[in-house]
Amino acid sequence: MGSVINRTTYEYLESVNSPDYPTGDWLHNPDVSALSAVPREYWIVDGEAVREMTTGEKDSNHLAAHKAEKCLAIDARTDALIAAGFVYSSKTFSLSDAAQNRLMGIHQVRDDAATTYPIRWNTLDDGDVLELADSAAVHSFYLQALGTYRAHVDGGTALKDQVRAAATIAEVDAVTDSR
Numbered sequence: 001m002g003s004v005i006n007r008t009t010y011e012y013l014e015s016v017n018s019p020d021y022p023t024g025d026w027l028h029n030p031d032v033s034a035l036s037a038v039p040r041e042y043w044i045v046d047g048e049a050v051r052e053m054t055t056g057e058k059d060s061n062h063l064a065a066h067k068a069e070k071c072l073a074i075d076a077r078t079d080a081l082i083a084a085g086f087v088y089s090s091k092t093f094s095l096s097d098a099a100q101n102r103l104m105g106i107h108q109v110r111d112d113a114a115t116t117y118p119i120r121w122n123t124l125d126d127g128d129v130l131e132l133a134d135s136a137a138v139h140s141f142y143l144q145a146l147g148t149y150r151a152h153v154d155g156g157t158a159l160k161d162q163v164r165a166a167a168t169i170a171e172v173d174a175v176t177d178s179r
Contacts, residue, residue: 002029007045059169066172070163077177078156085124086148088141092124095149103145110138155179 002018004026005011013021018028030050035043038052041061053061085092093099109115118131119138132138159177166172 003032004028005030005032005043005045005050010040010043010045012040012043063166063169063172066169067163067166070172070175071160074156074159074163074177077179078152081152081179082149086145088144089130091128091130093121093130093145094124095145100145100149103142106138107142110135152179 001015003012003014004016004018004021005013006026008025012032018026021028027045027048027050030045032043032050035050035052042053042058043050044053044057082095085094087093106115106119115135117135118133121130121132121141123129130141132141156177156179159175159179162175163172166175
């Protein structure tokens with residue numbers, strides 16, 4: 001019985017029948033004693049030995065995962081900003097998916113002769129209501145909602161562009177979401 005490490009994936013297996021693992025793909029009985037305090041994700045096969053990755057190799061190896069994690073955080077912040085709603089006439093209104101659908105619907109029929117005014121729109125907390133007197137008021141309300149939504153989404157996209165352009169983990173960490 002021995003240990004093996006895959007030369008490509010760095011999978012490390014202990015107490016295996018070494019002949020079952022071809023030497024072209026696997027390094028047999030590598031000396032990993034110097035790596036006892038090093039997480040396996042930082043091990044690398046270098047010729048016929050296993051060593052700890054350099055800082056540059058660690059950055060390169062984990063940069064994509066770090067970028068993905070940062071983008072998820074940006075998405076979460078975007079979602080939170082959208083959930084906070086938008087302000088119109090000093091009142092806060094919902095930007096939930098359902099509210100967006102209702103708003104798009106009423107905006108599409110605002111000039112239809114069958115649309116009756118005023119249209120009453122509840123605030124986010126249902127503590128108040130706004131009366132939209134006519135087509136122009138509906139359009140203005142819609143544009144404020146759309147502008148707020150786009151500002152949050154476009155702001156997130158700009159931050160993700162910075163993350164995508166980052167060449168190191170430090171550069172990813174330097175991207176700050178101050179929205």
